[in-house]
Amino acid sequence: xxxxxxxxxxLSDAAGAAEISLEVKDEAMLGxxxxxxxxxxxxxxxxxxFDTEGRIIxxxxxxxxxxxxxxxxxxxxxVPVKEKDEISFILNIAGG
Amino acid sequence: xxxxKGSYAGKFLRVDLSTGKVEKQDLDLxxxxxxxxxxxFGSRFLYxxxxxxxxxxxxxxxxxxxxxxxxGTAVPAASRTTATAKSPTTGMHGDGHxxxxxxxxxxxxxxxxxxxxxxxxxxxxxWVDNEKVEIRDAGSLWGKTTMETxxxxxxxxxxxxxxxxxxxxAGEKKVRLASIFCDGITGTFARTGLGAVMGSKNLKAVAxxxxxxxxxxxxxxxxxxxxxxxxxxxxxxxxxxxxxxxxCRFMYHRVKFGIHGAKNWRLGDFDxxxxxxxxxxxxxxxxxxxxxxxxxxxxxxxxxxxxxxxxTVTKMEWETIARSMTCGVNDPEAAIYxxxxxNQYGLDIEGVGDTIAFAMECYEKGLLNDQDTEGLxxxxxxxxxxxxxxxxxxxxxxxxxxxxxxxxxxxxxxGKGAEQxxxxxxxxxxxxxxxxxxxVRAVSYATSTRGSDHLRSNPYVEELITPEEGLQFFGxxxxxxxxxxxxxxxxxxxxxxxxxxxxxLLGLCKFAYYRSATLTYLRKKGVELATRFYNxxxxxxxxxxxxxxxxxxxxxxxxxxxxxxxxxxxxxxxPERFFKEKLVGTGPSGGAVVDRQKFDLILDEYYGARGxxxxxxxxKKATLERLGLKDIAEDLARRKRLG
Numbered sequence: 001x002x003x004x005x006x007x008x009x010x011l012s013d014a015a016g017a018a019e020i021s022l023e024v025k026d027e028a029m030l031g032x033x034x035x036x037x038x039x040x041x042x043x044x045x046x047x048x049x050f051d052t053e054g055r056i057i058x059x060x061x062x063x064x065x066x067x068x069x070x071x072x073x074x075x076x077x078x079v080p081v082k083e084k085d086e087i088s089f090i091l092n093i094a095g096g
Numbered sequence: 097x098x099x100x101k102g103s104y105a106g107k108f109l110r111v112d113l114s115t116g117k118v119e120k121q122d123l124d125l126x127x128x129x130x131x132x133x134x135x136x137f138g139s140r141f142l143y144x145x146x147x148x149x150x151x152x153x154x155x156x157x158x159x160x161x162x163x164x165x166x167x168g169t170a171v172p173a174a175s176r177t178t179a180t181a182k183s184p185t186t187g188m189h190g191d192g193h194x195x196x197x198x199x200x201x202x203x204x205x206x207x208x209x210x211x212x213x214x215x216x217x218x219x220x221x222x223w224v225d226n227e228k229v230e231i232r233d234a235g236s237l238w239g240k241t242t243m244e245t246x247x248x249x250x251x252x253x254x255x256x257x258x259x260x261x262x263x264x265x266a267g268e269k270k271v272r273l274a275s276i277f278c279d280g281i282t283g284t285f286a287r288t289g290l291g292a293v294m295g296s297k298n299l300k301a302v303a304x305x306x307x308x309x310x311x312x313x314x315x316x317x318x319x320x321x322x323x324x325x326x327x328x329x330x331x332x333x334x335x336x337x338x339x340x341x342x343x344c345r346f347m348y349h350r351v352k353f354g355i356h357g358a359k360n361w362r363l364g365d366f367d368x369x370x371x372x373x374x375x376x377x378x379x380x381x382x383x384x385x386x387x388x389x390x391x392x393x394x395x396x397x398x399x400x401x402x403x404x405x406x407x408t409v410t411k412m413e414w415e416t417i418a419r420s421m422t423c424g425v426n427d428p429e430a431a432i433y434x435x436x437x438x439n440q441y442g443l444d445i446e447g448v449g450d451t452i453a454f455a456m457e458c459y460e461k462g463l464l465n466d467q468d469t470e471g472l473x474x475x476x477x478x479x480x481x482x483x484x485x486x487x488x489x490x491x492x493x494x495x496x497x498x499x500x501x502x503x504x505x506x507x508x509x510x511g512k513g514a515e516q517x518x519x520x521x522x523x524x525x526x527x528x529x530x531x532x533x534x535x536v537r538a539v540s541y542a543t544s545t546r547g548s549d550h551l552r553s554n555p556y557v558e559e560l561i562t563p564e565e566g567l568q569f570f571g572x573x574x575x576x577x578x579x580x581x582x583x584x585x586x587x588x589x590x591x592x593x594x595x596x597x598x599x600x601l602l603g604l605c606k607f608a609y610y611r612s613a614t615l616t617y618l619r620k621k622g623v624e625l626a627t628r629f630y631n632x633x634x635x636x637x638x639x640x641x642x643x644x645x646x647x648x649x650x651x652x653x654x655x656x657x658x659x660x661x662x663x664x665x666x667x668x669x670x671p672e673r674f675f676k677e678k679l680v681g682t683g684p685s686g687g688a689v690v691d692r693q694k695f696d697l698i699l700d701e702y703y704g705a706r707g708x709x710x711x712x713x714x715x716k717k718a719t720l721e722r723l724g725l726k727d728i729a730e731d732l733a734r735r736k737r738l739g
Contacts, residue, residue: 008337008348008352009336009337009340009341009345009348010333010336010337010340013336013340047331047333048333048336049333051331051614051616051617052331053616057333057613057614058560058561058562058576058614059333059334059559059560059613059614060333060613061352061559063352068352068353068684070559070578072559072560072561072562072563072576073563073576073577074563088352090348090349090352091333091334091337091348091349091613093334093349093556093559093560093611093612093613
């Protein structure tokens with residue numbers, strides 16, 4: 001099935017676009033979307049999503065159809081997604 | 097001149113502007129290693145020399161400049177100097193922090209601290225040329241803008257490398273929202289009204305030239321730390337957006353959480369598209385640069401190519417955009433021009449933006465009328481009004497004279513309940529984003545020792561830790577839950593305040609060291625590498641715990657200063673609006689208020705973590721003694737201000 005992704009920097013730079021469509025397996029979860037994203041765009045994408053120990057960066061917040069799913073919360077990667085869902089990735093950290 | 101090992105210059109310079117007396121004092125290395133530098137030196141001297149009976153504009157108030165301990169070395173992004181004084185905005189501890197070469201020049205001239213006291217009988221500037229220190233007439237500089245002053249000094253001194261500090265017209269007129277500018281508009285000691293303190297001393301500028309080198313004690317250890325710092329920077333996803341957009345990048349965070357605080361902190365949503373960071377990058381950016389040795393490169397210069405502000409060139413940071421939205425303005429050219437005006441007049445962008453927004457709401461509510469405004473309507477969203485009020489504040493014209501006092505003082509003069517629209521903490525206007533929906537952020541604004549401030553701590557730590565890290569470091573997995581967590585938040589806040597204070601002791605940039613995408617990277621940069629850089633430069637063996645304790649010590653001195661001025665728990669509070677009025681918006685924070693019970697519980701835990709009295713917010717004797725501040729404990733005990 002296909003989901004729609006809105007990417008903010010630095011992911012948008014790694015993908016070369018701010019909005020993309022991504023093919024994932026049926027009954028996919030957010031973790032599968034992350035995997036598909038890395039599979040499509042390679043290490044340029046992986047280095048922004050995982051730390052040097054291979055753990056998902058906890059400060060990524062994902063908005064699934066405008067509902068926030070913070071990646072620092074347990075079970076975030078197991079949230080199910082559906083066909084045509086809109087998923088936004090934004091780095092959670094402000095600072096100014 | 098031979099290189100000295102160690103990042104300290106070795107002397108303090110004191111100038112009495114009333115008498116013209118110049119004193120130089122040797123730096124005691126025990127003192128240096130205890131208070132480190134920057135905010136540590138400034139806060140200690142301010143506490144010792146400015147008691148409660150000295151008012152902010154009293155000549156006896158001090159204005160103290162202290163470059164961070166690592167400023168002048170090759171440590172990346174070690175480019176910050178602290179300015180400290182009793183604040184005319186808050187009446188409490190006041191400080192600001194700026195980048196720019198001036199601090200390095202002061203150290204190269206041989207001084208780790210410049211203490212200014214007294215007031216000159218007429219406008220003067222201070223010329224520090226290595227050993228030579230002169231008070232010179234500034235009659236020809238008075239009235240000039242910041243950039244004009246900087247350029248005039250460099251021309252008259254016939255040296256383009258001279259570092260300068262100066263005030264603009266706002267500081268001369270003792271506008272309580274005035275700032276001090278470094279090397280033209282390179283850096284700004286923005287907050288707490290320090291430009292007005294400088295103006296009250298009739299001091300237009302300080303020009304400095306230094307030619308000595310700052311050495312490094314252990315070059316091999318320094319190189320190793322440097323390489324590891326670059327490694328962390330290269331993998332931290334926090335960095336690329338900063339490098340691409342500068343601080344404008346923070347817009348995206350506000351958009352997704354719906355925490356703009358537009359129209360005087362009422363709206364979470366706002367038509368932000370015209371202010372998209374991509375717009376600034378593609379249409380207006382002419383230069384991307386960095387502070388000395390910084391690999392992040394987040395500084396930006398913009399130029400307006402056409403229209404009524406055509407030809408304007410200035411630097412601009414995110415808070416300018418945020419404060420434009422506070423005034424309901426979403427015109428990118430107006431935001432750039434607002435930055436230009438504040439930079440040239442010498443104003444604090446956050447204070448001025450919020451104060452104008454306050455006036456706009458007063459006008460909307462009928463608390464200010466056309467007679468008060470001399471016929472100038474004050475609607476939200478009108479960029480012309482926004483600019484005109486900025487100018488009027490700088491020159492204290494008409495309503496600007498009232499607003500030049502800051503929103504709280506202006507509200508008290510207006511009366512009729514206007515105080516509820518003054519969005520401030522301890523008298524200093526709000527900064528950063530709306531805290532509704534994020535209670536630890538709300539408490540962080542309240543506990544800041546210089547009034548509302550997102551840079552006094554790192555309230556964003558809750559957004560980047562895992563529950564496991566929350567449990568390990570702050571005693572509860574709940575610390576990682578942004579919206580619903582409670583336990584561990586107070587401990588997280590206290591730790592993050594100590595953490596970022598390290599940066600102000602060493603002169604390290606917050607964005608290069610004290611913001612990150614993971615706790616591992618944050619601790620690595622902000623504690624481990626910061627400590628290793630300090631030890632490598634000075635041949636010391638400070639532990640990471642001792643460095644964090646140095647941060648805690650400086651924070652406690654500032655707190656003690658405020659306590660001595662009469663502040664207790666009642667001052668650690670945010671505006672009532674955040675408790676009572678729902679944030680208007682459709683984002684995750686839409687409809688939220690700050691839950692007062694949660695706020696109080698986090699504050700209780702915070703005081704407990706700090707070793708302060710939970711009921712009064714006052715410091716305990718044992719806490720101050722643990723930090724080596726027995727004399728301050730005794731002073732507070734004499735004044736019956738211990739917790």
